[in-house]
Amino acid sequence: MQAPFEADRTWQSTIALLSSEGETGPTIVSSRVRPISGEGCFSKCAIRVLERDGQNWATVAWSDATSCCYGEQLWRRCIARKAGVCALSGQAIARGNAVYRPRRVRLPPRNIEAMILATVMETIPVEEAV
Template sequence: MDAPATTAKVAPWKSIVRSLAQSGSQSLEKILLANLRTQTETPLSDDMHLRHATVNILERASQCTVIVSWHDPTLCSYNFQLWRRSDATRPGICSLSGIIINTGDSIYKPVSKPRPINASAMILATEVESRLVCESLENC
C-alpha cells in the first residue's frame, strides 16, 4: 500500500542524483533548481497530496456522519472535522487505508462551509465502519 507514496517521494531524488552524476561542470544549485522547478510545475493529483495525512476516526456523530482528525504537514490540519457518508463521484484513494476507491463506492468525505482544503479526500465507508467496530470492541 505504501509503495506508490514511497515511489513518488523517491522519484525526484533519483532524477536529481542522476543529473548530478551526468552534470560535469554544472553547479549543484543549478541542478537542484532545475529539478525542483520541474517537480513543482508538474500538477499533482489531489490523491498525491492526501497520502501525507495522518487520519483517525474519532467517533460517530450520527448514522451518516463521523468526526475525523486530519493532520497533513504539507496541506492542512483539522482536529475535529465532520465527514458525511455518500457515494464516490470519481475514482480515488482511501485516505485511511490506501485502498483504491471506484466511482459509486460508499465513502465518507469532509463537509463544511467554507469548503475545506481537504474537500477532495475520501475514506471508504467499509474502512470507517470496521475501525469503529474495532474500537467499540476494545472499549468493552
C-alpha cells in the same frame, strides 16, 4: 532603497497575505485540482476517527503538515461521484462506492477532495477520550 514607510507597508502586506486575515476573497476550489493519485498520496497524513454518529456522520481529526490540520472535522457518508484513493487504506475507490467525505462548508476545507471508503471507516474503532 525603499523609504521606511514603504518597507513597513510591504512587510505588513506580506504578513497579511500569510495570515487568514489577509484573504481578500473566498478560496477558489477547482474541480480540476485533485490530490496526487497513486500509492501513498495521503501517506504523510495523520487521520483519526474520533466519533461516529450511526452510519451517516463521523468526526475525524486530520493532520497534514504540508497542507492543513483539522482537530475535529465532520465527515458525511455519501456516494463517490468519481474514482479516487481511500485516505486511510490506500485502496482504490470506484465511482458509486459508499465513502465518507469532509462536509462542505462556505470556505471548503483544503482536504475537500479526500475520501475514505465506508467499509474501512466502519471497521475502525472510535478513539476513546483522553
